[in-house]
Amino acid sequence: MTKDKYQISIAIVHIIMISVLLFRAYYTIGQYRSSFVESYSGKLNSVVQTMAKMSTDGLAHSMTKEFNQGVTLDETDPRYLRLSSKYDEVLKANGLGHCELTFIVFNRETKQMHRLVSSEPIYNAGEEFKEADPEFLNNFSIGSTKLNKITRDIWKIEVFCPVLDISGRQIGILRAESNNVKSELTGFMSFWPFLIIVFAYTLAAILLTPIIIKQRKKFKLKKVNDTIHDELDQKNEELKMLSLVAKQSENLMLITDEKGQILWVNETYEMKNNYTAEELNEFVGKYLQDVSKNKHINTIIKNVVDFRKAITYESSSEGLEQETYYAMTTVTPISDDDDKVTKLLFVDTDMTKFKIAQKENELFRDFVMKSKLPRIHLTTSGEVKFCNSASEKLLDKWLSSTGEVKDDIKVMLQGIYDSGSIEDILIKDGFSSQEIKLNIHPIHEKNxxxxxxxSIHIKENAKIDGSS
Structure with missing residues (x-):
């Protein structure tokens, strides 16, 4: 990251942090306002619900009934004075003397409201009440709270509660109204702690940012130097290990470019892979297509480069003394950072001993299969793992109609295996009716x-197996 980009990043971080602090201030103030309104309305609710229950003494019911019948009420009426005085006493007793408590009569048909009784003596009994939304009063419930922004400078909290008569029928609405609470909700006192934090953070950012940039530059330079040094040490160690492996390896290894031109050959000089040291040295700079004894080498190189996958193939060649040399070659693609194959690694593995052993096994198996005497490999449970054609007649006698070895044969085989020693039994050859001897060899730990x-010469009274 360049110096300009880093400074821009720091500036962005500062802007984000200041924005977060301001948002947190806004959120906290919102919580404060909600808490203030909830606490204030809780006190008002307690008052209105208490007074709504006290109105069941009949005063509010009789005054409402007369008002609905068209009787003109007077604020000098003893009932009015009693209720108004009671409202004022309850408000003061709860620390709400600056608030107003009003009993409202609401005509749901005409949607008109009238102030019947108020704790404030400035109102006339029965005057029309226009300070609340009729739709709100028509759908409110017990404890309904509203923050009423009457004007830009006057905000009041209102709480409403229905007033019921003795029969439980609603006869009116009791409304409690706070004094002006805008200063408590929008005052500077709830905001100044966050402004101090923002100011302190901004001042610290201005003073400390240049120091941080300078220290970061030093740290970054040291880190780059340390990284380069570590990478060089690691690469040197890897090169040493690879060089040691290549020198000690008995396999011929060479590297070509993507076109097959030989770039490097390991130091395998002891007549490995039928190449002399002089031949290997002369390989570098030549194309593998020109020195390889595999006629398909062009196709192999093309497939490895095109498909970017390793390929393994086998090949054979004649040595200087006409001996046959077998090799298994693995070709691995080496790609650059753009995933383009730029080099190929060829590794020849000597397979001569394996191939010779494989051929010897095939000759031995062929010899066994062509033998005219039984050759059987089986388990103690009677599972035949191998047999030649000369064993068919014997197995026909040993096997039941279900294809399993008969129980008496199983017992015999298990007994010989448990004894741990080689035992001989005599049987008749199923082809020539001559007697032959079976050497039974237990294979320990394998069951x-x-x-x-x-083939043997049979003597009289020789013990013959039950199948004879």
Missing amino acids: ELFIIGE
Whole structure:
């Protein structure tokens, strides 16, 4: 990141932090306002609900009934004075002497409201009340609260509660109104702690930012130097290890570019892969297509480059003394940062001993299969793992109609296996009716046996197996 970008980033961080602080201030003030309104309205609610219950003494009911009948009420009426005085006493007793408590008569048909009784003596009994929305009063419930912004400078909290007569029928509405609370909700006193925090943060940002930038530059430079040093050490160590592996490896390894031109060959000089040291040295700079003895090398290189996947193939060649050399070659693509194949790694693994052993196994298996005497490999449970054709007649006698070894044969095989020693039994050859000897060899720890048939001269009274 450049110096200008870093400074811009710091400026953005400061702007975000100041914005967060201001938002937090706005949120906290909102919570304060909600808490203030909730607390204030709670006190008013307590008063209106108490007075709504006290109105059941009949005064409010009789005054409402007369007013609805068209009787003109007078604020000098003892009932009016009693209720008004009671409202004022309750407000003062609850620390709400600056508030107003009003009993309102509401005609739902005409949607007109009249102030019947008030704690304030300035109002006339029965005068029309226009300070509340009829729709609100028509749908309010017990404890309904409203912040009424009467003018830009006058905000009041209003709480409403229905007044019921003895029968439970609503006869009016009791309304409690606070004094002007705008100063409590919008005053500077609830905002100044956050302004101090914002100012302190801004001052600290102005003073400390240049120091932070300078220290960061020093730290970044040291970190880059340390990183370069560590990477160089790591690369050198890796090169040493790779060089050691390449020198000690008995496999021929070479690297070409994507076109097959040889760039590097390891130091495998002891006649590995039928190449002399001079030949290997001469390889560098040549194209693998020109020195490889594999006629498909062009196709192999093209497929590895096109598909970017490793390919393994086998090949053989004749040595200087006409001996056959077998190799398995793995070609691995090496890509650059853009995932483009730029180099190929060839690793030849000597497979000569494996191939010779494989051929010897095939010759031995062929010899066993062509033998005219039984050769059987089976488990003590009677599962036949291998047999030659000369064993078919014997197995026909040993196997039941379900294809499983008969129980008496299983017992015999298990007994020989448990004894741990080689035992011989005599049977008749199923082809020539001659007697042969079976050498049964237990294979310890595998629950398996080898059975090898031998031709013998039968003597009289020789013990013959039950299948004879």
